[in-house]
Amino acid sequence: MYCKAGDNLKEDPDQKTAAKATFNADLVKLDFPVFQANPDLIYFDNASTTQKPASVIETIENYYRKNCANAGRASYLWSSQLEAALEDTRAAVAAFLSVPEKSDQVVFTGGATDSLNTVTMAWALANLQDGDEVLLCPKDHKSAVLPWYHCKELLAAMGKHIKIRHFDIHEVGDYDLKSIKSQVSDKTRVLAMAHVHHVYGLDMEVSEIREIVGTDVIISLDASQSVGHTKVDANALPVDFISFSGHKMFAAPGTGVLYAGDRVKGQLQPLRLGGKSKAVIENDSLKINSNSVCEILESGTQNIPGILSLKPAIEYINKIGLENIEAHVSKLTVDLWQKLMPLPNIEFAPGIGICACDKGWGIISFRFKGISSSDLGFALDEEKIFVRTGDHCVWNKAEAEPDFIRVSMHAYNSPDDVEQFVQVLADIVDS
Numbered sequence: 001m002y003c004k005a006g007d008n009l010k011e012d013p014d015q016k017t018a019a020k021a022t023f024n025a026d027l028v029k030l031d032f033p034v035f036q037a038n039p040d041l042i043y044f045d046n047a048s049t050t051q052k053p054a055s056v057i058e059t060i061e062n063y064y065r066k067n068c069a070n071a072g073r074a075s076y077l078w079s080s081q082l083e084a085a086l087e088d089t090r091a092a093v094a095a096f097l098s099v100p101e102k103s104d105q106v107v108f109t110g111g112a113t114d115s116l117n118t119v120t121m122a123w124a125l126a127n128l129q130d131g132d133e134v135l136l137c138p139k140d141h142k143s144a145v146l147p148w149y150h151c152k153e154l155l156a157a158m159g160k161h162i163k164i165r166h167f168d169i170h171e172v173g174d175y176d177l178k179s180i181k182s183q184v185s186d187k188t189r190v191l192a193m194a195h196v197h198h199v200y201g202l203d204m205e206v207s208e209i210r211e212i213v214g215t216d217v218i219i220s221l222d223a224s225q226s227v228g229h230t231k232v233d234a235n236a237l238p239v240d241f242i243s244f245s246g247h248k249m250f251a252a253p254g255t256g257v258l259y260a261g262d263r264v265k266g267q268l269q270p271l272r273l274g275g276k277s278k279a280v281i282e283n284d285s286l287k288i289n290s291n292s293v294c295e296i297l298e299s300g301t302q303n304i305p306g307i308l309s310l311k312p313a314i315e316y317i318n319k320i321g322l323e324n325i326e327a328h329v330s331k332l333t334v335d336l337w338q339k340l341m342p343l344p345n346i347e348f349a350p351g352i353g354i355c356a357c358d359k360g361w362g363i364i365s366f367r368f369k370g371i372s373s374s375d376l377g378f379a380l381d382e383e384k385i386f387v388r389t390g391d392h393c394v395w396n397k398a399e400a401e402p403d404f405i406r407v408s409m410h411a412y413n414s415p416d417d418v419e420q421f422v423q424v425l426a427d428i429v430d431s
């Protein structure tokens with residue numbers, strides 16, 4: 001029997017400060033069965049996917065073992081209960097994004113990639129006009145970049161020609177605001193950006209960027225690496241779309257969220273129609289009988305157990321406290337960076353390693369002169385230390401450029417993990 005999520009953290013009436021004082025990554029680890037099965041595992045690939053707490057696993061297992069049915073399709077109780085549970089999950093996501101009254105603007109998707117493609121296919125295809133321009137950073141994740149090129153080609157086939165302009169990453173790892181200023185014009189309709197970069201690990205200045213581009217430009221925010229690490233507040237962030245995956249915030253793979261803000265919610269076209277769609281054919285034409293974003297964009301049988309896992313994942317984050325996760329992971333990042341710095345021949349990617357900020361989001365990327373990072377990744381794997389190597393899903397990475405090792409940490413990573421990792425790494429590069 002798994003222990004219940006959060007049980008290993010002490011409750012205290014003086015909640016916030018006490019939670020901070022008692023936050024202990026080793027206790028958090030006890031809530032994740034994978035670490036009981038693999039006590040020596042140092043899991044440093046959280047930007048790729050997180051491990052799952054017992055409560056998330058139980059929710060998925062319960063669906064398959066105890067009440068597997070389709071949701072809302074039949075008159076039997078399980079079906080209506082599952083439909084209600086999905087809506088309850090939607091409400092939990094809306095509250096998590098600080099927009100409890102806007103749950104119909106929360107769309108369940110198959111992941112951040114699906115959400116980001118939904119922005120281009122359901123919004124941009126219907127709303128961009130000939131001559132419009134899109135601003136994006138080619139060093140962002142491919143899932144935030146390629147859909148815009150796909151959209152450009154589809155629009156061209158419809159006789160509308162849009163231009164995609166690039167802005168840069170500053171050498172320290174955040175967006176180069178000067179390059180955004182130089183690219184924005186009265187033709188700019190959209191800016192696509194990450195909240196936290198998946199290789200460089202810095203948070204981007206959303207408010208400053210909004211100021212530069214002005215109020216009219218639609219901003220699509222990829223929050224894949226910030227969600228579960230810091231507050232993603234759909235009211236406070238001056239953006240129009242927010243996309244993220246469930247599996248990077250302790251929920252199941254194949255789940256994601258797209259939040260559509262107030263000014264775009266009435267501009268969305270259906271992307272997939274089928275069972276569940278509120279659509280009819282009248283006079284040989286399609287008529288959509290709904291103004292609700294989630295009803296327009298969701299159809300067919302969804303990943304029911306996956307979506308249901310979002311709620312225990314959110315409850316788990318709330319239980320251990322987002323502000324505790326943020327403070328803990330920030331401390332770990334700075335600690336790791338300070339321990340890595342003295343290693344001979346280390347070269348940091350842009351990000352905390354170069355900008356020396358006193359806060360991080362758990363991500364540090366680096367390499368060693370003359371040593372293949374992929375080979376290092378294999379050597380670390382032999383020591384049960386999992387890191388990411390390879391192209392990091394960046395589309396325009398130069399073929400000749402050696403790859404980086406990316407360490408990405410989360411709530412269950414401890415100062416001991418960092419200590420051990422650096423020792424093992426130092427031994428490998430020394431040998």
Ligand SMILES: Cc1ncc(COP(=O)(O)O)c(C=O)c1O
Nearest residue numbers: 111112113141143198222224245
């Ligand atoms: C910044 C960013 N955006 C998008 C994605 C795509 O997420 P998914 O593969 O869950 O669709 C990732 C995944 O690594 C990411 O890091």
